[in-house]
Amino acid sequence: MLAAATLALLATIALALLRAALGPTVFDRLQAANSIGTVAMLLLAVFGFLRGRPDFLDLALVYGLLNVIGVIAILKFFRQGDLGADEESR
Amino acid sequence: MNEILPFLGGLGLLAGAGFCLVGAVGLLRMPDFYTRMHAASVIETLGAGLILCGLLLQAGFTLVGAKLLMIGLLIFFASPTASHALARAALLRGLKPKLASPEDK
Amino acid sequence: MVRSISFFLTLALFWLLLSGMFTPFLLAAGAGSAFAVALIARRMDLLDHEGHPVQLAWGAVLSYWPWLLKEIVKSAWDVSRRILDPRLPIAPTLAEFAPSQKTDLGLVIHANSITLTPGTVAVEVAAGRFLVHALTREGAAGLAGSEMDRRCAALERP
Structure with missing residues (x-):
C-alpha cells in the first residue's frame, strides 16, 4: 500500500508539473509549485515509511516550512519587484 | 486488533493518495486560475489529511506520530495563508476571474 | 508573563x-x-495577543476544530465529485459579505477557515468586508451569517 501511495503521489507531481509548464499566467505556475511542494512533503513522509526510515519526517517538516515561505517571498517579489518592500506603500 | 489498525491506515493512505490524484486532475481540467485553486485545496486538505492519518495509524503513539501531527498542523495553518496570498496577488494584478453568468442554472 | x-x-x-x-x-x-x-x-515585543494567542476561548476552539474538519471533508468530497464529473458542473461566483468578528485575530481565523474549506477562497480580507471566490452558487450563498461566522465570533476574547 505504501508503494502504491508513493506511485500515486509521483503521478500527482507529474500532473502538477504539466500545469506548471502549461501556465498560462505566473500565478498558475506558482499554484502548481505550491501544490508540488505540499505533495513532495507527503511523498517524503510516505517514502520514509516505505524504507523504514521515519527520520525522513524531519526533512518533510523543513520542506513544508520552506515551501510556504518560498511561495510568499516569490509572490512579494512579483508584486513589488523587491523583497524588502513595505506592504502598505504599494 | 493489532492487525486492524495498520490495515485501516493503509486504506487511509490509498484514499489520500487517490484524492491527491483527483486534485491534480482538477488542476489540469479547471478553466481558470481561481477555480484551479479549489482543486489544489482538495490536495492540501483531504489528500494530505488522509495520508497523514494513515501514516499515524501505522506509527501509533510514538515520537514519529507526534511529528506527523506536527506536519499536519503545519499544512493546515500555512496552506490557506499561501492560497490567500496567491489569490489576492492575482486579483491585485488585474487577473479577472471567469464567472458564471447569474441567470443560467 | x-x-x-x-x-x-x-x-x-x-x-x-x-x-x-x-x-x-x-x-x-x-x-x-x-x-x-x-x-x-x-x-522584541513579539508576544502580543496575535503572536501567541493564549486569550482565545480554548473550550470553543476545541469544539471548533472537529466541526471544521467535518465541514472540510464534506466540501472536499463535493469538490472532488465536481472535478471528476465529465460535464464539470461548476459556476464560479464572487461573493462579498460582512463578517461579524470584531478582532483582527477572529477575522484571520474566519478567513483561513473559509480558504481551508475546498470550494471557497477568501480573496480580500478586511474588517467588515470579505470578498470570497466560490466554486458554486450554493457555496457563495451560504457564506453570510453562516455557522462558521458564528463559531469564529465565539472564539474571540479581547
Missing part, C-alpha cells in the same frame, strides 16, 4: 519533539535555547 511562560513551554515541547533524545546535555541545551528565544521574543 503567562504568555511568555506558555511560549517557553511550547518551544521546549517543540525541541523535545524534534530531537527525540533525552540525555541531560540535550535537555539542558533545549531548555536554554527555548529560554533565550522566549527572552528575545519578549524584548
Whole structure:
C-alpha cells in the first residue's frame, strides 16, 4: 500500500508539473509549485515509511516550512519587484 | 486488533493518495486560475489529511506520530495563508476571474 | 508573563519533539535555547495577543476544530465529485459579505477557515468586508451569517 501511495503521489507531481509548464499566467505556475511542494512533503513522509526510515519526517517538516515561505517571498517579489518592500506603500 | 489498525491506515493512505490524484486532475481540467485553486485545496486538505492519518495509524503513539501531527498542523495553518496570498496577488494584478453568468442554472 | 511562560513551554515541547533524545546535555541545551528565544521574543515585543494567542476561548476552539474538519471533508468530497464529473458542473461566483468578528485575530481565523474549506477562497480580507471566490452558487450563498461566522465570533476574547 505504501508503494502504491508513493506511485500515486509521483503521478500527482507529474500532473502538477504539466500545469506548471502549461501556465498560462505566473500565478498558475506558482499554484502548481505550491501544490508540488505540499505533495513532495507527503511523498517524503510516505517514502520514509516505505524504507523504514521515519527520520525522513524531519526533512518533510523543513520542506513544508520552506515551501510556504518560498511561495510568499516569490509572490512579494512579483508584486513589488523587491523583497524588502513595505506592504502598505504599494 | 493489532492487525486492524495498520490495515485501516493503509486504506487511509490509498484514499489520500487517490484524492491527491483527483486534485491534480482538477488542476489540469479547471478553466481558470481561481477555480484551479479549489482543486489544489482538495490536495492540501483531504489528500494530505488522509495520508497523514494513515501514516499515524501505522506509527501509533510514538515520537514519529507526534511529528506527523506536527506536519499536519503545519499544512493546515500555512496552506490557506499561501492560497490567500496567491489569490489576492492575482486579483491585485488585474487577473479577472471567469464567472458564471447569474441567470443560467 | 503567562504568555511568555506558555511560549517557553511550547518551544521546549517543540525541541523535545524534534530531537527525540533525552540525555541531560540535550535537555539542558533545549531548555536554554527555548529560554533565550522566549527572552528575545519578549524584548522584541513579539508576544502580543496575535503572536501567541493564549486569550482565545480554548473550550470553543476545541469544539471548533472537529466541526471544521467535518465541514472540510464534506466540501472536499463535493469538490472532488465536481472535478471528476465529465460535464464539470461548476459556476464560479464572487461573493462579498460582512463578517461579524470584531478582532483582527477572529477575522484571520474566519478567513483561513473559509480558504481551508475546498470550494471557497477568501480573496480580500478586511474588517467588515470579505470578498470570497466560490466554486458554486450554493457555496457563495451560504457564506453570510453562516455557522462558521458564528463559531469564529465565539472564539474571540479581547
